[in-house]
Amino acid sequence: MDTASEFGRLIGPLRRAVLRTRRMEGLPDLPEAQIELLRTLAETDGATPREAAARLRIAPSTVSNLVRAMTAAGLVERTPSTTDLRTVRLTASPKALDMLDRYDRTSTTSLRHALDGLAPQSREALRLAIPALAELLTALEAQAPEEPGQVR
Structure with a gap:
């Protein structure tokens, strides 16, 4: 064997x-990719899209696509950075x-x-x-x- x-x-x-x-x-x-992203956000108390992509070992564009669908479903919350308006922090709702x-x-x-x-x-x-x-x-x-x- x-x-x-x-x-x-x-x-x-x-x-x-x-x-x-x-x-x-x-x-x-939910697709496993969404569950993995939610687990990452829950375990880290939030992350930037780049941090989430690095942790999950996926492309940042993949995270962006996941976040778009998950935000619409009320699963992910996006909070703009107070220091850099180009950056957002993602958290699990x-x-x-x-x-x-x-x-x-x-x-x-x-x-x-x-x-x-x-x-x-x-x-x-x-x-x-x-x-x-x-x-x-x-x-x-x-x-x-x-x-x-x-x-x-």
Whole structure:
């Protein structure tokens, strides 16, 4: 068995299974890119578009497109800088923060229920794999090519 192939085949179905739990709870179906931007804004207590792009490793133009749609939906608030009128600070709106909390609670409840149905040794194997998965994410991010137009 090739670990990379098997793991790669499971990632998409696992992600979709978690996303289905959100839809079953009647939560809005936001694209993952929007959720990642909201998480970044929530974790950093706001950011400029350039800071958000650098943190997410995406092009600033991609952030601009996301922000345009998310501002219209009431998920992102734009506050002009008091020192540089060309700069804005982006923050997740209270509506977005509530949605993220509901997403996390729903996903956690669903995952907890599924994990409880596994054999004890499978639950323990998954618990022990969490640090390795975090390390894998870091390694993948380090080798990923930068998107065109990205500022570092």
